Amino acid sequence: MKTILIGDIHACSREFSALLERIGPARSDQLILMGDLVNKGPDPAGVIRTVRSLNCLCLRGNHENDHLNGPAGLSKLKAESELTKNAMPLEEYAAYLALAAAMPLYFENSDLIAVHGALDPVLPLDQQPADLLTGDITPPPSWKDDINLGRPLVVGHKRYSREQAEPFIVEGRFYGIDTGCVYGGALTALELPSGELWQVRAARDYSTLK
Numbered sequence: 001m002k003t004i005l006i007g008d009i010h011a012c013s014r015e016f017s018a019l020l021e022r023i024g025p026a027r028s029d030q031l032i033l034m035g036d037l038v039n040k041g042p043d044p045a046g047v048i049r050t051v052r053s054l055n056c057l058c059l060r061g062n063h064e065n066d067h068l069n070g071p072a073g074l075s076k077l078k079a080e081s082e083l084t085k086n087a088m089p090l091e092e093y094a095a096y097l098a099l100a101a102a103m104p105l106y107f108e109n110s111d112l113i114a115v116h117g118a119l120d121p122v123l124p125l126d127q128q129p130a131d132l133l134t135g136d137i138t139p140p141p142s143w144k145d146d147i148n149l150g151r152p153l154v155v156g157h158k159r160y161s162r163e164q165a166e167p168f169i170v171e172g173r174f175y176g177i178d179t180g181c182v183y184g185g186a187l188t189a190l191e192l193p194s195g196e197l198w199q200v201r202a203a204r205d206y207s208t209l210k
């Protein structure tokens with residue numbers, strides 16, 4: 001079975017749809033979104049509509065957590081979460097919250113492990129701190145340097161390459177596929193075990209929109 005993983009979408013619906021069209025995933029492919037579906041970008045409702053039409057799994061990112069923590073009164077929403085909430089039809093936002101609440105913190109199969117943020121290489125997956133997996137806390141930059149979990153680890157959340165649109169890959173071990181679409185980079189998809197990559201360049205740097 002093929003697994004296709006897509007980096008941080010951040011409400012970039014045009015690039016997301018273009019990437020899906022380019023990949024043309026089969027029903028039998030396992031499609032995984034790396035989390036941070038919304039915030040910062042132009043069209044959160046469009047992204048959520050597309051996600052709801054797909055047979056896919058999405059990992060929970062720190063931006064999902066921000067939306068989930070806000071309504072429960074645990075914390076105030078970040079400014080970008082407020083903007084997203086106000087930009088979405090109520091029903092679509094409620095559907096997003098329901099999706100986010102059901103999102104797993106990690107995914108694994110015999111070919112790979114995937115998390116939105118990071119992990120502690122010495123701990124078993126089911127004993128990882130949740131806020132490390134979601135990217136709510138940041139480990140030291142060296143966390144990934146010698147990582148070798150015996151199968152590829154795929155992460156999103158931040159750019160590890162010098163170049164904005166370039167994934168950071170240590171073949172067979174580490175795949176950082178957040179290539180900053182919302183910052184004018186690209187949206188990246190990775191297929192494992194083949195290692196095939198697809199990219200759609202961002203139409204613009206959306207982070208300057210306010």
Ligand SMILES: [Mn+2]
Pocket residue numbers: 036061062063116134135156157158
């Ligand atoms: Mn993130």
